[in-house]
Amino acid sequence: xxxxxxxxxxxxxxxxxxxxxxxxxxxxxxxxxxxxxxxxxxxxxxxxxxxxxxxxxxxxxxxxxxxxxxxxxxxxxxxxxxxxxxxxxxxxxxxxxxxxxxxxxxxxxxxxxxxxxxxxxxxxxxxxxxxxxxxxxxxxxxxxxxxxxxxxxxxxxxxxxxxxxxxxxxxxxxxxxxxxxxxxxxxxxxxxxxxxxxxxxxxxxxxxxxxxxxxxxxxxxxxxxxxxxxxxxxxxxxxxxxxxxxxxxxxxxxxxxxxxx
Amino acid sequence: xxxxxxxxxxxxxxxxxxxxxxxxxxxxxxxxxxxxxxxxxxxxxxxxxxxxxxxxxxxxxxxxxxxxxxxxxxxxxxxxxxxxxxxxxxxxxxxxxxxxxxxxxxxxxxxxxxxxxxxxxxxxxxxxxxxxxxxxxxxxxxxxxxxxxxxxxxxxxxxxxxxxxxxxxxxxxxxxxxxxxxxxxxxxxxxxxxxxxxxxxxxxxxxxxxxxxxxxxxxxxxxxxxxxxxxxxxxxxxxxxxxxxxxxxxxxxxxxxxxxxxxxxxx
Numbered sequence: 001x002x003x004x005x006x007x008x009x010x011x012x013x014x015x016x017x018x019x020x021x022x023x024x025x026x027x028x029x030x031x032x033x034x035x036x037x038x039x040x041x042x043x044x045x046x047x048x049x050x051x052x053x054x055x056x057x058x059x060x061x062x063x064x065x066x067x068x069x070x071x072x073x074x075x076x077x078x079x080x081x082x083x084x085x086x087x088x089x090x091x092x093x094x095x096x097x098x099x100x101x102x103x104x105x106x107x108x109x110x111x112x113x114x115x116x117x118x119x120x121x122x123x124x125x126x127x128x129x130x131x132x133x134x135x136x137x138x139x140x141x142x143x144x145x146x147x148x149x150x151x152x153x154x155x156x157x158x159x160x161x162x163x164x165x166x167x168x169x170x171x172x173x174x175x176x177x178x179x180x181x182x183x184x185x186x187x188x189x190x191x192x193x194x195x196x197x198x199x200x201x202x203x204x205x206x207x208x209x210x211x212x213x214x215x216x217x218x219x220x221x222x223x224x225x226x227x228x229x230x231x232x233x234x235x236x237x238x239x240x241x242x243x244x245x246x247x248x249x250x251x252x253x254x255x256x257x258x259x260x261x
Numbered sequence: 262x263x264x265x266x267x268x269x270x271x272x273x274x275x276x277x278x279x280x281x282x283x284x285x286x287x288x289x290x291x292x293x294x295x296x297x298x299x300x301x302x303x304x305x306x307x308x309x310x311x312x313x314x315x316x317x318x319x320x321x322x323x324x325x326x327x328x329x330x331x332x333x334x335x336x337x338x339x340x341x342x343x344x345x346x347x348x349x350x351x352x353x354x355x356x357x358x359x360x361x362x363x364x365x366x367x368x369x370x371x372x373x374x375x376x377x378x379x380x381x382x383x384x385x386x387x388x389x390x391x392x393x394x395x396x397x398x399x400x401x402x403x404x405x406x407x408x409x410x411x412x413x414x415x416x417x418x419x420x421x422x423x424x425x426x427x428x429x430x431x432x433x434x435x436x437x438x439x440x441x442x443x444x445x446x447x448x449x450x451x452x453x454x455x456x457x458x459x460x461x462x463x464x465x466x467x468x469x470x471x472x473x474x475x476x477x478x479x480x481x482x483x484x485x486x487x488x489x490x491x492x493x494x495x496x497x498x499x500x501x502x503x504x505x506x507x508x509x510x511x512x513x514x515x516x517x518x519x520x521x522x523x524x525x526x527x528x
Binding site: 003006007008009010011014029092095096097098099100103106107108109110111112113114115118119190193194197198201202209212213215216219221224225227228231232235236238239 | 272273276277278279280281283284301302358359360361362363365366367369370371372373374375376377378380381382453456457460461464465474475478481482488491492494495496498499502503506
């Protein structure tokens with residue numbers, strides 16, 4: 001209880017100080033937190049119970065953004081994981097592709113947005129492809145790295161038991177690559193949020209970035225701050241989700257390893 | 262530095278180059294045969310020719326210079342702020358627990374989402390660019406400093422304390438040197454983030470916020486849009502990130518010679 005109190009005290013004190021300061025100063029740029037929270041509630045969470053209290057605006061802008069992130073990440077995880085395993089298991093393929101993949105990762109994805117717009121036109125399809133492209137490299141390279149180095153004892157054991165290629169993949173290679181895969185996924189989750197906001201700021205007819213643009217052009221600071229806080233909450237939620245998935249799958253993995261030993 | 266059992270450096274380089282060349286040729290062939298429409302993606306040769314042209318284009322070089330200026334300023338300020346903060350959070354557990362919620366709330370806010378807000382508050386220009394870079398570059402340096410302090414050998418710390426040294430001396434002679442390679446890794450992460458952020462800011466606000474690679478790409482993208490030019494600039498942006506990373510690795514080796522092993526591993 002005291003630990004909980006200690007953790008929240010500073011946040012609440014900071015918010016309180018901001019509140020008082022903003023009210024005294026009547027600051028245009030920094031509206032008081034209470035006003036931001038009230039606006040967030042009215043904008044997004046004052047909807048009917050049948051819609052899980054989401055307003056029209058939340059359904060029209062928040063859900064598409066979340067959907068794009070999840071779709072982009074799902075594609076990146078599926079392709080990046082599969083290709084990563086293949087690349088990591090063959091020294092030759094790794095040798096041929098490593099510099100190319102390293103450069104693809106070094107290429108700032110934001111510079112390629114115009115190319116994605118040229119290929120897919122504006123819209124959800126373009127945004128999902130852009131997010132998938134931008135987030136695939138950490139997953140692919142990390143998975144390849146994980147699949148490259150197998151425990152020699154396990155390799156010998158698997159050989160002794162004459163497992164089929166499929167069994168080798170399921171029992172040995174995937175479990176070995178999984179921790180690295182998640183290390184890549186963790187990086188990609190925060191990247192996906194950045195790319196979503198960026199793509200929607202540049203050209204979109206809905207989504208959180210689009211709403212930010214509207215708030216900025218109407219010079220409505222409370223609205224702009226509300227979108228920012230919502231993005232922060234979304235980022236926190238995505239991190240929590242990723243950690244939960246990682247924890248579940250790696251717990252299984254640790255269990256399997258202990259069992260296998 | 263080649264290790265036994267691995268293919269030699271020459272063979273590795275040859276494979277890497279072959280892979281790169283194969284990709285470029287494949288893309289060129291797909292374009293020339295019309296499998297990938299030239300209206301959508303330009304030919305590899307066109308993009309490479311554009312990239313070579315850019316290397317001698319004074320306007321583009323001025324934009325690269327402006328991006329480098331914002332990068333250097335932003336990174337320097339971020340390090341100057343984040344390392345002391347990391348030292349405080351890393352050596353005073355009470356402060357770390359108390360501020361954890363604030364830090365955990367602030368960290369996932371992408372700097373890209375701050376572009377419009379900072380633009381309104383500070384107005385477009387170098388100050389806005391640098392502020393955004395500082396916010397984004399702060400976190401990897403801060404967290405790596407804390408990890409580094411957590412990783413410090415407790416025996417070394419206790420030894421110094423047993424000789425009557427105070428906390429500042431322990432930090433100066435044990436914790437900081439031991440955390441230095443972690444901090445260096447954090448700075449390299451922050452460096453690539455700084456470049457990406459500067460390009461994003463320039464792309465979204467355009468020339469109004471000053472020169473930079475982002476503004477160059479925004480220009481190339483206006484009107485009919487020049488995909489070849491955008492791709493050429495993107496290639497240079499990638500090369501810039503790699504070169505800056507190499508420079509930082511080199512600096513790390515020069516400045517932290519006692520951590521050669523770490524430096525080799527972190528590459």
